Amino acid sequence: MQLTLTDEQKMIQETVREFVRKELIPLEFEFIRNEREGKTGISKERYKEIQLKGKKAGFWGLSTPEKYGGTGLDLLTRVLINIELGKTIIPFHFGGDADNILYHCNEEQKHKYLYPVINGDRLSCFALTEPGAGSDARNIQTTAIKDGNEWIINGEKIFITNGNEADFAIVFAVTDKGKGGHGGVTCFLVDREMGWKSENIHTIDGWDPASLIFDNVRVPEENILGEVGHGFELGMKWITNGRTIIPARAIGIAERLLQMGIDHSKTRIAFNHPISEYQAIQWMLAESAVEIEASKWLVFNAAYTADIGKPPQYNATIAKLYGSNMVNRVVDRILQIHGGMGLTKELPIELWYRSVRKYRVFEGTDEILKRTIARNLLSEKVKVGSFS
Numbered sequence: 334m335q336l337t338l339t340d341e342q343k344m345i346q347e348t349v350r351e352f353v354r355k356e357l358i359p360l361e362f363e364f365i366r367n368e369r370e371g372k373t374g375i376s377k378e379r380y381k382e383i384q385l386k387g388k389k390a391g392f393w394g395l396s397t398p399e400k401y402g403g404t405g406l407d408l409l410t411r412v413l414i415n416i417e418l419g420k421t422i423i424p425f426h427f428g429g430d431a432d433n434i435l436y437h438c439n440e441e442q443k444h445k446y447l448y449p450v451i452n453g454d455r456l457s458c459f460a461l462t463e464p465g466a467g468s469d470a471r472n473i474q475t476t477a478i479k480d481g482n483e484w485i486i487n488g489e490k491i492f493i494t495n496g497n498e499a500d501f502a503i504v505f506a507v508t509d510k511g512k513g514g515h516g517g518v519t520c521f522l523v524d525r526e527m528g529w530k531s532e533n534i535h536t537i538d539g540w541d542p543a544s545l546i547f548d549n550v551r552v553p554e555e556n557i558l559g560e561v562g563h564g565f566e567l568g569m570k571w572i573t574n575g576r577t578i579i580p581a582r583a584i585g586i587a588e589r590l591l592q593m594g595i596d597h598s599k600t601r602i603a604f605n606h607p608i609s610e611y612q613a614i615q616w617m618l619a620e621s622a623v624e625i626e627a628s629k630w631l632v633f634n635a636a637y638t639a640d641i642g643k644p645p646q647y648n649a650t651i652a653k654l655y656g657s658n659m660v661n662r663v664v665d666r667i668l669q670i671h672g673g674m675g676l677t678k679e680l681p682i683e684l685w686y687r688s689v690r691k692y693r694v695f696e697g698t699d700e701i702l703k704r705t706i707a708r709n710l711l712s713e714k715v716k717v718g719s720f721s
Contacts, residue, residue, distance in 0.1 A: 348390065437558055505568055631651055650706055
């Protein structure tokens with residue numbers, strides 16, 4: 334059992350850490366000011382410029398297999414990268430990656446959708462969630478009815494990340510109501526020019542997802558991703574991938590916050606002493622450190638499980654549940670340590686306070702994750718005391 338990073342992983346971790354320090358953290362003041370004034374955090378042009386700097390440094394297509402021009406990094410290494418990217422309030426991702434299920438495209442679809450996304454020429458969005466089918470993803474109401482060589486899609490998707498900017502949507506629709514549940518769901522690649530509309534949804538923080546409206550949108554038969562009736566399995570593969578990356582980001586955020594708490598407690602004087610000398614403050618710091626470390630190993634284990642080819646769903650679910658709750662507790666403590674200053678929009682703490690709350694909702698609410706864990710235990714798919 335090896336619990337140390339390889340030399341390559343250490344080098345990548347340190348390089349990304351330096352990239353964040355030099356390229357992203359200096360933009361935080363501007364980002365906070367723009368967010369305070371209701372403007373876009375950083376411009377698309379600036380974002381693209383930073384992505385190209387990352388590309389020049391070799392950080393492009395991190396999850397993209399080498400045969401498609403990417404680096405094909407294992408999940409554990411990508412977790413390390415996302416921990417470092419989480420240490421800035423700038424919501425940044427290196428370019429050159431495609432939704433993992435787009436690798437199920439046939440050759441013709443790869444040239445139209447997969448390769449342009451990898452090259453940064455097109456943007457996709459994942460459209461599964463609906464007003465009545467969020468946690469209950471099997472309750473999809475969007476329909477696709479076959480008409481000759483086309484399918485007519487009607488319905489609404491909601492809370493879709495990149496939905497306002499995407500060139501095409503990866504859409505899940507019911508193609509066989511008789512099968513019920515997930516058996517009659519098919520996945521479609523739907524270009525914006527085919528007629529779907531998007532509307533912005535304003536949320537608690539800077540995440541602005543979209544509502545997608547499909548009103549008799551005609552999609553050619555050749556735009557089916559995978560096979561008819563097998564779309565739900567593809568959707569679950571996409572979600573499982575995110576359940577490891579989300580807690581990785583949470584760890585990065587929590588580590589940055591903890592350091593802010595340590596630094597502030599050493600310089601803030603109350604009753605003639607730095608507040609770091611008071612047990613109440615020390616306990617908040619200690620509890621945060623313990624929870625961050627626990628979360629880190631849960632995420633590492635989930636990533637390692639996937640990297641050795643074992644089913645990662647159970648471990649990823651535990652990592653996402655614990656990590657998303659951990660970061661909410663940490664940001665609350667660090668805000669408390671900063672007192673009134675923690676509430677101001679001069680520091681990133683209040684922004685993170687709002688931002689991390691969504692981690693407990695999207696890509697599996699706390700309640701759904703607990704249900705998944707319990708079902709695995711009750712069915713004895715996972716044995717109590719087993720090690721994986």
